[in-house]
Amino acid sequence: MILKTDGLSKTYSSGTGCQNISLEIKQGQIFGLLGPNGAGKSTFVKMVVGLLSPDAGSGMLLGKPIGHPESRRELGYLPELFRFQEWLTGEEVLRYHAGLSGMPYSQTRSSGMASRIKEVLRMTGLNSRGSDRVRHYSKGMQQRLGLACALLLDPTFIILDEPSSALDPIGRYEVRQLLERLRSEGKTVFLNTHLLEDVEAVCDEVAFLHLGQLRAVGTMSELLHAGTSWEIAVGGWEPELEADLTADLLPGMSVAVIRHAADGSAVLRVVAHNREQIGYLNRLLMEQGATLYEVKPVQERLEEWFLSMSGQSDSADASRADGKGGKR
Numbered sequence: 578m579i580l581k582t583d584g585l586s587k588t589y590s591s592g593t594g595c596q597n598i599s600l601e602i603k604q605g606q607i608f609g610l611l612g613p614n615g616a617g618k619s620t621f622v623k624m625v626v627g628l629l630s631p632d633a634g635s636g637m638l639l640g641k642p643i644g645h646p647e648s649r650r651e652l653g654y655l656p657e658l659f660r661f662q663e664w665l666t667g668e669e670v671l672r673y674h675a676g677l678s679g680m681p682y683s684q685t686r687s688s689g690m691a692s693r694i695k696e697v698l699r700m701t702g703l704n705s706r707g708s709d710r711v712r713h714y715s716k717g718m719q720q721r722l723g724l725a726c727a728l729l730l731d732p733t734f735i736i737l738d739e740p741s742s743a744l745d746p747i748g749r750y751e752v753r754q755l756l757e758r759l760r761s762e763g764k765t766v767f768l769n770t771h772l773l774e775d776v777e778a779v780c781d782e783v784a785f786l787h788l789g790q791l792r793a794v795g796t797m798s799e800l801l802h803a804g805t806s807w808e809i810a811v812g813g814w815e816p817e818l819e820a821d822l823t824a825d826l827l828p829g830m831s832v833a834v835i836r837h838a839a840d841g842s843a844v845l846r847v848v849a850h851n852r853e854q855i856g857y858l859n860r861l862l863m864e865q866g867a868t869l870y871e872v873k874p875v876q877e878r879l880e881e882w883f884l885s886m887s888g889q890s891d892s893a894d895a896s897r898a899d900g901k902g903g904k905r
């Protein structure tokens with residue numbers, strides 16, 4: 578386990594922050610922490626990297642208690658709000674950051690460090706701009722420089738707080754590719770974000786924070802409850818079958834007609850919690866003289882899930898509180 582937190586809590590004088598956060602991040606995964614603005618994501622990250630002390634709870638990071646200097650040695654961190662010395666060049670900022678890590682001055686000037694600096698500039702798409710002053714960088718380029726700083730000392734665990742917030746779609750795509758490459762090298766990445774497409778594209782596991790509380794943890798497919806909603810193509814369909822089927826369905830199941838053609842073909846949207854319930858529906862259809870041709874699982878869209886988890890659709894919440902990876 579790279580990171581394990583147990584009930585981490587921080588309450589600001591304003592009464593907000595985050596409470597009782599218990600998470601486990603395994604080696605080699607990209608873990609996404611999602612949540613709306615003000616959910617408490619950065620507060621959690623700051624406790625993990627040792628910038629804030631928790632009011633309660635504990636955590637182990639790379640085998641040491643969080644906040645311990647040893648646990649930070651293997652950590653790369655891109656803060657949400659970054660600001661660099663604008664009079665320095667990108668290369669100078671990186672060398673300065675190497676020095677801040679405790680590296681002797683001579684080593685920060687070594688040829689090994691010069692080539693590592695070139696490498697992280699290349700990895701983050703800044704290879705041709707390393708000798709330009711930061712004041713001439715765009716916001717997106719400064720964010721890339723922050724990413725280069727986080728990667729500079731080849732950390733085992735990389736925590737990125739909104740790494741793509743200033744990037745254009747190409748930049749976001751490049752960062753996603755970089756994260757995948759880091760994972761393939763065995764690194765572990767913790768991604769704090771509200772960019773749903775990033776989470777959907779790269780995260781192995783996701784946690785959802787809302788109003789400082791952990792609401793859900795699981796893989797994308799667990800969280801989106803793949804398998805509870807199905808699209809079913811049938812033949813021999815008659816409009817009155819909808820009411821007949823509905824009357825015989827098991828508790829929690831439902832059927833709605835999406836399309837129906839004059840030749841008796843139809844597509845149904847079915848809520849069923851397992852394949853046995855689909856088998857039961859097949860039997861009902863056969864009893865009514867209809868034929869089941871195709872069954873396709875339908876995945877909920879991440880955006881809809883995000884909205885419902887953020888309290889924008891309470892009725893959707895209530896119907897999805899079951900199973901592993903569900904709401905907490």
Ligand SMILES: Nc1ncnc2c1ncn2[C@@H]1O[C@H](COP(=O)(O)OP(=O)(O)OP(=O)(O)O)[C@@H](O)[C@H]1O
Nearest residue numbers: 589590591593594613614615616617618619620621
């Ligand atoms: N230093 C602080 N003092 C007082 N309140 C704070 C402080 N930092 C954050 N908060 C409050 O704590 C809550 C969580 O903030 P936090 O920055 O952790 O959320 P977040 O999920 O990272 O938000 P965003 O996605 O907007 O960056 C918010 O209500 C915020 O106003």
